[in-house]
Amino acid sequence: MRKIEVATMLAFLLAAPAALAQEGGMHGQAGLQDQTADLSILPQGCRDAIQQSAMPDMMQGMDMSGMMGSMEGMDEAQRASMQAMMEMNGPMMATHTIKDPDLAFHCGMIAHHTGAIAMAEVELQYGDDEQSKALAQEIIDAQRQEIEDMTAWVEENAGQQ
Numbered sequence: 001m002r003k004i005e006v007a008t009m010l011a012f013l014l015a016a017p018a019a020l021a022q023e024g025g026m027h028g029q030a031g032l033q034d035q036t037a038d039l040s041i042l043p044q045g046c047r048d049a050i051q052q053s054a055m056p057d058m059m060q061g062m063d064m065s066g067m068m069g070s071m072e073g074m075d076e077a078q079r080a081s082m083q084a085m086m087e088m089n090g091p092m093m094a095t096h097t098i099k100d101p102d103l104a105f106h107c108g109m110i111a112h113h114t115g116a117i118a119m120a121e122v123e124l125q126y127g128d129d130e131q132s133k134a135l136a137q138e139i140i141d142a143q144r145q146e147i148e149d150m151t152a153w154v155e156e157n158a159g160q161q
Contacts, residue, residue, distance in 0.1 A: 037090025041114045043151045045158025046095060046107035053097035077126035084122055088115025103158055106150045113143040113150075 039047045071079050092111035098104035120136035120143075127133050 037094050038087065039091050039094060041087075041091055042095070042107055042110055043154045043158070045103070045154040046098070046110065049098040049100065049103055049107065049158060050094050053099065077122060080122045080126065081119060084115060084118035087118065088112065103154065106154050110147055110150050110154070113147050117143050117147075 039050060042050075071082055074082065088111055092108055092115065095104050095107035095111060098107060117140050120139040123136035124133055124140075127136065
């Protein structure tokens with residue numbers, strides 16, 4: 001992909017949570033008001049590497065907040081699922097600007113697993129099927145441990161490659 005295509009895609013994904021908040025009437029919801037991704041779900045080593053990447057330069061002057069459709073017509077479970085996905089997408093995409101492939105992998109997977117946990121929590125809250133709810137709990141338990149393992153790797157290795 002050309003640099004401008006990557007920059008446009010990143011801008012779209014990083015602005016999407018704010019657009020959903022503005023158009024979907026979800027003002028005040030955590031993580032949905034900022035025009036950029038909330039990177040707080042990532043360890044400091046990941047956030048530092050993203051800041052050292054080309055991402056801030058690529059984002060300069062781009063406002064894609066009007067590109068997302070509204071969540072009008074979605075029920076509460078759908079909105080919760082969409083919110084979980086959007087809160088994961090920005091940080092996950094931002095990790096792909098990290099130059100070190102090992103660090104990018106760990107940071108991206110931490111964001112991805114955090115999103116999977118949030119989506120599994122939506123299943124626990126709104127789902128009816130006991131087998132699906134049991135699987136959601138297994139996902140939460142397994143991915144929390146994997147996040148801990150990957151975070152430990154980031155803390156030990158960030159900045160050393």
